[in-house]
Amino acid sequence: MSETPGADTFDPRAATTPIYRQSNIGLLQLVLSPEHWESPRLAGRWCVQPGDVVLNKLAPLRAALVPPAARRHPVDGNSIIVRGLSRPVATWLAICLNRNEYAQLLLIESGILRRVGLGALAALRLPPPPPELEMSSVVLRDLLDESILVGEELHRAAAEAARETAVSPSKVDLRSGSFVSGAVLSSDSWLPTWVAQRASQTELSGQYGWLPLGALALTSDRTRLKRCPDGARAVRLGDVGGDLLVRLDPSVEVSPLQPGRTLDQPLIGGEVLLSTLGSSPRTAYVDGAIPRRVFPTDSWVRLRFRETPAAWALLLSTPTICRQIGGLAVGSVQQFVPPEMLMSVYLPIIEPEVRERWQRTVERHHDRRRDLEHRWSLLNVSFMRIFDQVHGVMDSYGSGPGVESEVRR
Numbered sequence: 406m407s408e409t410p411g412a413d414t415f416d417p418r419a420a421t422t423p424i425y426r427q428s429n430i431g432l433l434q435l436v437l438s439p440e441h442w443e444s445p446r447l448a449g450r451w452c453v454q455p456g457d458v459v460l461n462k463l464a465p466l467r468a469a470l471v472p473p474a475a476r477r478h479p480v481d482g483n484s485i486i487v488r489g490l491s492r493p494v495a496t497w498l499a500i501c502l503n504r505n506e507y508a509q510l511l512l513i514e515s516g517i518l519r520r521v522g523l524g525a526l527a528a529l530r531l532p533p534p535p536p537e538l539e540m541s542s543v544v545l546r547d548l549l550d551e552s553i554l555v556g557e558e559l560h561r562a563a564a565e566a567a568r569e570t571a572v573s574p575s576k577v578d579l580r581s582g583s584f585v586s587g588a589v590l591s592s593d594s595w596l597p598t599w600v601a602q603r604a605s606q607t608e609l610s611g612q613y614g615w616l617p618l619g620a621l622a623l624t625s626d627r628t629r630l631k632r633c634p635d636g637a638r639a640v641r642l643g644d645v646g647g648d649l650l651v652r653l654d655p656s657v658e659v660s661p662l663q664p665g666r667t668l669d670q671p672l673i674g675g676e677v678l679l680s681t682l683g684s685s686p687r688t689a690y691v692d693g694a695i696p697r698r699v700f701p702t703d704s705w706v707r708l709r710f711r712e713t714p715a716a717w718a719l720l721l722s723t724p725t726i727c728r729q730i731g732g733l734a735v736g737s738v739q740q741f742v743p744p745e746m747l748m749s750v751y752l753p754i755i756e757p758e759v760r761e762r763w764q765r766t767v768e769r770h771h772d773r774r775r776d777l778e779h780r781w782s783l784l785n786v787s788f789m790r791i792f793d794q795v796h797g798v799m800d801s802y803g804s805g806p807g808v809e810s811e812v813r814r
C-alpha cells in the first residue's frame with residue numbers, strides 16, 4: 406500500500422490506517438509500533454496473513470515471518486510479501502534472506518539504489534529446506550506468537566496509563582500573547598516556553614491535583630565514577646526501548662565505559678531511570694534481574710519511589726508526560742533537560758490498586774521478555790547451524806537437538 410498519489414498501489418486510506426513499514430521488519434520477526442496493536446481497518450492483498458514472509462526492498466535486507474497473532478495490517482510500498490509457502494519453506498526462505506550471502510545475490514544488479522526487485526527475487530534459487538526445519542518452524546511460530554502476546558499485555562497497561570494522563574490544560578499562545586498568573590513568573594527563567602510550561606503545570610496542580618515528581622520520588626546525587634571497575638558496563642540511551650526494559654546484549658560490542666560520563670553507583674532493583682533527552686524521552690524500570698556492576702551514564706536521572714516504581718515508570722512514559730519533559734528542553738537545538746528540572750514534571754495521583762496492577766504487569770513483562778530473548782538467541786544459534794550445514798560450512802555451534810529442546814522449554 407502506498408500513500409503517494411499516482412503509485413500503482415496508492416490507496417487514500419493509507420494515511421489513516423496502521424501500516425507495517427520497513428522499520429517494522431526485523432530479523433525473522435515484526436518490530437511492532439504502538440499503532441500496530443489496533444484492530445485492522447481494511448482488508449486487501451497487501452495486508453499480511455499468517456505464514457507470509459515480509460521483506461524490505463531497500464538495503465540492508467531483512468525478512469520477517471508473520472505469526473498468527475500479528476494484526477493483519479497492510480505493508481507499505483517499500484516492502485514485498487511472499488505468500489503461499491508451506492511453514493518450513495517460508496521459514497527457510499526467511500532464514501536465507503537474512504543472511505548476507507543471499508542479500509548480496511538479490512542486490513548485486515540493483516545499481517546505486519541497492520533495491521530488491523521482484524525479478525531478482527523470483528529468480529533466486531535456494532537449497533531444499535532440511536528436514537529438521539519441520540519442527541524448528543513450529544518452535545519459531547510459537548515463539549513469535551508468544552512475543553506478540555507478551556507485548557500486547559504491556560501495551561494494554563500503557564494505554565490505560567495514557568488515558569489516566571489525557572488531560573488538556575489551557576494552552577498559552579506564544580505568538581499573539583496570553584495573560585498568565587504572576588505566580589508562574591518565577592525568577593529561574595522568564596523564557597516564554599518555560600512560562601507556558603509553568604502555567605500549564607499550575608493548572609494541573611490546582612484543577613487536577615497532580616503533584617511534581619520531586620514530591621513523589623527521591624533522586625541520588627550525580628557524582629561521577631573516578632575509575633572504571635573491572636567488568637563494569639554502562640546503560641546508555643540506546644539500551645532502553647519503549648517497553649521500559651534495560652537490554653544489555655552480551656554479544657553486542659560496546660565502547661569502553663567513560664568514568665567522567667558515568668554515575669558512580671551501580672544500578673539496583675526497584676530504581677527508575679528517566680532520560681534527560683527531552684526531544685525523545687525514555688524511561689526504564691530496573692528490576693531485580695539487572696546484572697552487577699552496571700552503571701547509568703549521566704544521560705539518566707535515577708529515581709527512587711516509595712512504592713510501585715514500575716507503575717510510575719509507566720506513567721512517565723506516557724505521551725502527555727513526555728510532552729511536559731520536552732517542554733523543559735534547553736539549548737540552541739532544544740534537546741536536553743537539566744536534571745534538576747525533571748523533578749518539576751507533574752504526575753497524576755493514581756489509586757494504589759491500579760498502580761499495584763500495573764506494577765505486576767511490568768514485572769511480569771520483564772520476566773517473560775528476558776526468557777523469550779534467551780530462547781530466541783538459542784533458536785538463532787540452531788538456525789545458523791542448520792544454514793551452515795546445508796551450505797557446507799563447518800558446524801561450530803554445538804548440537805541442535807539440545808538447543809531446540811531448550812527453546813521449546
